[in-house]
Amino acid sequence: MDQSCTPLAILREVFGYSAFRGQQSAVVEHVTAGGDALVLMPTGGGKSLCYQVPAIARQRAGRGVALVISPLIALMHDQVGALHEAGVPAAFLNSTLDWEQTQDVERKLLAGQITLLYAAPERVSTPRFLGLLDTLHAHGQLGLFAIDEAHCVSQWGHDFRPEYRALTVLHERWPEVPRIALTATADDVTRADIIERLQLQQAEKFVSSFDRPNxxxxxxxxxxxxxxxxxxxxxxxxxxxxxxxxxxxxxxxxxxxxxxxxxxxxxxxxxxxxxxxxxxxxxxxxxxxxxxxxxxxxxxxxxxxxxxxxxxxxxxxxxxxxxxxxxxxxxxxxxxxxxxxxxxxxxxxxxxxxxxxxxxxxxxxxxxxxxxxxxxxxxxxxxxxxxxxxxxxxxxxxxxxxxxxxxxxxxxxxxxxxxxxxxQPPEVWDATECARKLLSTVFRVQQMSNIGFGAGHIMDILRGKPTDKVKQFGHEQISTFGLGAEFSEQQLRGVLRQLIAVGALQVDAQAFNTLRLQDAARPILRGEQPVRLRAETAKPERRARAERAPRGRAAPPAAADLDTAGQARFAALKAWRGEVAREHNLPAYVIFHDATLAAIAARAPRTPEDLQGVNGMGSSKMERYGEEVLRICRQTHNTA
The missing domain is CATH 3.40.50.300 (P-loop containing nucleotide triphosphate hydrolases)
Incomplete structure (x- = not known):
């Protein structure tokens, strides 16, 4: 393989990173070689590189364009903008384009001038778009399908979108084109549904740690x-x-x-x-x-x-x-x-x-x-x-x-x-007796009045509060009236939350949110199931950074360790980045992340060689912005 086509070479040349993180390398190698993959990786874990690097590698090897199914127009715009900044030919087809712009993208696509094409699932399943893919496939120019936010295909997923179900057509129509489905979150039920709906039974599964320690x-x-x-x-x-x-x-x-x-x-x-x-x-x-x-x-x-x-x-x-x-x-x-x-x-x-x-x-x-x-x-x-x-x-x-x-x-x-x-480990109290009294009150109220009542009324009875409503229904005569006077309303609400959570009580939405006993209440009433809860105390909230004086916005965490001169360089670079971002109509982090600017500021570069190896400084950005970055650093040095 041409060394310029290897994933690591692309990562360094295009994106300016020296090494893959975690499972990125294994995913990229597998997909670049033509394998299907299901990737579960937390937000911020670098999912985009898992399909962008294989897309570039496969396109350089003559295998054609990568189609990226993305659910949001705003995301497409920013992803395509970021790829352009990195020197990668990318485009999107969505409702923000007029007919002439759409035709221009399609012409470039058929001419092999686009490496990654972004489209929404609704567009992918249209006859016109499928015909476009047929033409690409006939010329051997359909290299990869990337399905982002793949949990949207599952009815058990939290962002279910029915349009994602139609994406089964990709495998049915072009089974030899590799697919990578990616999501940041999916439990076992949702994962199984993704695999079934997208026909990924033979795909390699890559599950990264879900931990976000920061x-x-x-x-x-x-x-x-x-x-x-x-x-x-x-x-x-x-x-x-x-x-x-x-x-x-x-x-x-x-x-x-x-x-x-x-x-x-x-x-x-x-x-x-x-x-x-x-x-x-x-x-x-x-x-x-x-x-x-x-x-x-x-x-x-x-x-x-x-x-x-x-x-x-x-x-x-x-x-x-x-x-x-x-x-x-x-x-x-x-x-x-x-x-x-x-x-x-x-x-x-x-x-x-x-x-x-x-x-x-x-x-x-x-x-x-x-x-x-x-x-x-x-x-x-x-x-x-x-x-x-x-x-x-x-x-x-x-x-x-x-x-x-x-x-x-x-x-x-x-x-x-x-x-x-x-x-701050919470104090815990045995709420079993309190739970039994609450459940007993609900039971006796239902027996006496043959109707249900809401949480507030039940708490009033247990705490012995003779409200007008309590008197109206004669509930001060119930044997549990006042038996919970030692419990605060806060404690009772906590116990009720737990009882509803475990299914001992049901909230009847059809009857003004009244509480009704369920089968799960029996073991609690009999004292067979303990209820232990956090003791909500009036501890003051932690005042982390509370005393910070309002002296203007502090430096981002990435630049916190810079010395005075480094902070000055960082501030100057950040101001320049803001101007460039406005000119390009892109978020500032698409131009350079704070971490990249902080690394540059720490190096105080004077020559292009000094910028080599800075994470996030790929060859395209070096060519486009290198001299400007050096000029700002020199200018800041001379001013200091």
Missing amino acids: IRYTIVEKKDAKAQLLRFIQRQHPDESGIVYCQSRRRVEELAQALCEAGLDAMPYHAGLPAAERQANQDRFLREEGVIMVATIAFGMGIDKPDVRFVAHVDMPKNIEGYYQETGRAGRDGEPAHAWMAYGLQDVVNQRRMIDESPAEEAFKQIMVRKLDALLALAEATDCRRARLLAYFGEQMVSVDASASEEGGSYRRLYCGNCDNCL
Whole structure:
């Protein structure tokens, strides 16, 4: 093989990286050789290189174009822009092109002038597009199919898109063209569905570690979500980019406004906004620093912004896959980042209600309930959250803390050192008796009134509060009235969350969210099943970086270790990068990542040779920007 066609040579020449990471090398070698692959790799793990390098290698070997199926127009634009910056001929076909532009792309494609072509699944399955692929195939110029965000093909995936199902045509029509399907998150059920739907039974499976050690996981009980969120951002992430996820459009609008009123730079994003406004907000988030996007889950897939320092959920997601995918958008640059979530009893009620009201088949609902229960278990956990998260995806964490103690003894426990439960182990209390009293109250209320009541009313009875509603129905006569006076409302809500999570109680959405006993309540009522919960105490939240003075935006983490002269070079390079990005209408990180600028600033280069070996400085970027980079570094040196 021509040495310029080898994957490692392409990685160094085109992308400017000296070595592959993790399983990238094995994936790239396998696909370049013509093998099919299913790749599970966490966000920020370098999935794009797993198909971009084989695409270039196969095109240089005369095997033709790689078709990349991508679900979002914004992602296509940025990926193609990044490839152009690296000197790779790439294009997309989507609804943003007019007829003349579309024809121009098709002409270049048939002329062999494009290495990677991006298209949405909806377009791929059209007769015109399939005919285009037939023509390429007839001339031996169809080299690779890459299916990004492959979990979208599965009904069990958190971003299911029916259009992905039609992609089976690729294997049926051109079985000898290698395929690579990629996703950042999929449990065993979703993986099996991807394999079946895309006919990847013979494909090699590459499953990387799901661990993102740079992300700190924190989950707090929801009390006043708006105030809690504001406190979290102001104390721990002032002036930093982040994403805040909400369940409803109304919630998005309210929180975005509240953050702006508090002096933060926040914008809303949801499907109800005009398309032009949504696009403008997304572009600004990608291109500027210190911007916070408040959004529904409609925002985020394919977001490559590397310096998102936090992802916050003010409403609980539907499942762990969604939570992992969304939190994974933080810290793509490998620097410290934070995944923060506030959740409460109403979140549990709402999610169970949505499942119950769904028109889906019962089997589907049962799987959705199991997925929700797994997320609830993560939220209620008193042990290492990272260990639980990894275990969900079939990965075992090996780090342990042998010094942990309980009641005078010691034991070994999984310990990541970067989640709230590991950093501040919660106190745990035996809530079994409280749970039994709550379940007994629900049972006696149903017996007495023959109708159900909501959580608030049940708690009022147990705490002995003679409200008008309690008196109206005579519930002060129930034997459990006042038997739970020693429990706070906060404690009772925590126990109710757990009882709903384990299926001992059901929320009846058809009857105003009333609580009803289920079979799983029996062993708890009989005292056969203990209920142990975290003791929610009024501990002050950690004030990490809380005292940082507002002296302007601090240097990004990648540049934190530079000396004074290096910081000056970094700042000058960053300002220059911003100008270039605006000229090219691209996010700044597409030109150079912060890590690349920091490496250049640390070297203080004076000659082109000094730039050799800088990660992210490929041959095309060296040719295009090398002299400018050197000029800025020399100028900064002379000014210092």
